Amino acid sequence: MGEFRIHGRPFGFLQRPRVKPGSMVWYFKRDKIAFTSLLLFLIIILCAVFAPWLTPYPNEGIGEPNISNKLLPPSSEHFFGTDLLGRDLLARILFGARISLVASFSIVTLALVIGTVLGACAGYFGGGVDEVIMRITDIFLAFPSLLLAMVIASVLDPSLENAIISIGFAWWPWYTRLARAQAISIRERDYVKAAMGIGVNNLAIVRRHILPNLLTPILVQGTLDLGSAILTLAGLSFLGLGVPAPTPDWGSMVREGRLYLLSGHWWVAIFPGLALFITIMVLNLMGDGIQEVSNPRARSEA
């Protein structure tokens, strides 16, 4: 058993056990841009994970200054030059990758979890629960998210954790709306009725039937948001509200480096900026690819 069937299902044969990932991966491979960006993304992850071993200057990467090497241009010893405190820029960027990746995943996860649970409940229960949750969501949505994140960040002590919390708390409302719309359509489905008919209680229905089935568009949105998360964090750091020194964050590095652009020490700001640009682009292209792939594809009928 475990054979694939066309019987009664127009595109059943394109799907594998464990639901969609099988066929999605297959389509993903055919989309060259998405596949290339996935590879690049893996390279970025590897850089982040193996940062201490990829550079001869691991300590400088973390933050230890070396003033004697202050503001050296790119050379064979320092591929990207050094920053204002003499730290090797390449090392800083590699370690910065860790921050960016960890932060973006944490931000999206935080926003997604809060938003999805609230949205699913609002959509499934309707009535008073829906009203209360949606009005709170509307209040949050009234503010531009960056501004909201800045306000929250300014109240908290500057740290990576707090930066993550600020942005996460500014972003959850979007997921709530998305989850709610999905939940409303899912609750009309027969399998939810069947669960009600069995006597399953409401919370179990939300947990077992509503949540798992609304995840796909939510996860797609999450992937698309990863790039924005890095950008927002960079923005916060640039304004001084994000990650404090000496933690290597690309946004903070750009902030430090901007003072030296005109004096000819271009590398201090440009290389972190490039890192941001490439990473965000890669994440966006990957997100696009995932979005393409998760839409029902060429319907082949037999």
Place this chain on the structure above:
Amino acid sequence: MSNETIIQIEDLHIEFPAPQGVVHAVGGINLEIKKGQIYGIVGESGCGKTVTGKAILQLVPPPGKIRGGQILFYGEDLVQKSEKEMQKLRGRKIAMVFQDPAAALNPLFTIGDQLMGIMIHHEIAEGDDLQYRAVEIMEDLGLPRPKDLLNVYPHQLSGGMQQRVMIAMALSAKPDLIIADEPTSALDVTIQSQLLDLLDRLRNERGITIILITHDLGVVSEICDELSTFYRGRIVEQGSVREIFQHTKHPYTKGLLGAVPNPQYLGQELKVIPGSVPINLEPIQGCCFASRCEYVMDGCRQSDPPFVALNEDHLTACYLYEEGISKGD
């Protein structure tokens, strides 16, 4: 019904690439349809009947492709035609009516706009003539208050009405051939009767050839003249409806007929074909039905049984009937 052949399909092969290999949706079929016939293409889901219908119009959905064979329309091979040439034929000479009218009718345009749009596109009429013609077509089909219908949107109509509007659209360019894919499956039984009557009248009054793709044997026995039974992308039995229903030969067709509840055999269990339809990942070795056939013999699995004529209106591909003689019928 004349003797002129309007459609002749020869050795058609259609394939679909899939993650696990290539699916052979249609594996070498042959059929001939005469002008003015109502021809039934019968089978269950996954048998290749819908894709065959679409192939005639060269509308096989990608990534599927026609990999061999000919589809002759009045002697011209449609497989060889360019997209431009096909566009001239579609809607004009050959029209298609789909299963789900809600999906085929554009919700943003009124019925009148859609009907007249077709006529403009195929240069059937123009100017003031358009509305008059549109109303005429709908009247002919027995649609109530056609003048009012011109300004109605599809969602305002019931399923049966939508289906009839689709037929009106199919007829607007006066085609020679209509391919109807499960036109009655989504309809109530009483509306289905109306629609079948309509199709019959179209054939009788206007000489339009109709290919009826369906899984409903009852519908086939009502209005079709000839039929082909499809199984796993192959034709297993072919011929006149009377012959096939009264002297069914192929075990699959027998199984299909036996599975339909019959008032004569109330109280008995329905005859069942054991197992289920396997997927065609490689070209099929031997008879396509061998794995489920109750009369299976050794030779069945080795090679494909040839299509044998039992009499002038009945052909079947089964080793039980080699050279036209039945073995252990």
Place this chain on the structure above:
Amino acid sequence: MTEETILDIKDLTVDYDTQGLFRRLVQRVRVLENFNLQIHRGETLSVVGESGCGKTTLANSVARFKQPTAGQVYFEGRNILTMDRATFRQTRSEMQMVFQNPYNSLNPRMAVLDLVSEPLVTHEKMPRIELKNRVEELLVEVGLSAVQMDSYPHNLSGGQAQRVALARALALNPKLLLLDEPTSALDVSVQAQIINLFQNLQKKFGLTYMYISHDLGVVQHISDRIAVLYLGEIVELATRDKIFQSPQHPYTQALFSSIPVLDPDSNQERIVLEGNVPSPSDPPSGCRFHPRCPYVLDVCSVEKPAIHSVEEGHWATCHLLDKE
């Protein structure tokens, strides 16, 4: 089949309301009005009708997926519409529903084992081993095997998926099954297998079926009694044999005559009805069928026909029977 009533639907009225701004009532569509029907223990009662007749609403109301506006539904003597949630939760396990499309009624993210064990997990506390055994038993009962336990709905064929839905419905040993077009989405040969299965299970477990369908061929094959619905009302109710031998109501006659017959030589006259089924939001006056009835009389558009007993166990609501 016995004469004991297991389900008694009394004066059931069900509306679908559309609400506008500020929850104001914009439109009320009365799908069922003062509907009465009794189902006997052990029988198969088929409810037939076309779109808009209210048969699905009937099933949904009995299962309490839709709250009726008025009326009572007595299951084994107790009114399930007035039960509190806790009691009804228990009662629900005795009355299960099988839906039309198994790919919609099975959560696509759950494996067969989880799907079939959900009722067991909800109502009883069982150790995992026992759970697996019970699920295996149920799968075998419906013609599947333990091998499928790890499969997901989309790995299964239509017939297999519907069997899983059936196994789930049987998990709590229900007395009554509400079957809403359970074979419409299946191919003919698969349908035959499933119907044989339904009949065997009914004999084995003494189940009662409320079978909703528009497929009259199947209905003729499996029913003990048949109720014909038109726009929310029962126009005829009788045992299977009686209703097929002598249908009284013109709608029943038209309906039965449109069953395609598998005999190309048969010249059976098909009664083709004019017009379409009217919308439930604007039903015709008097007898709801009068605009399409081939035998319409003057009184039909004015007065609703009474329920006439044609013979023992056979009723029809039609003015043509008034004289008798």
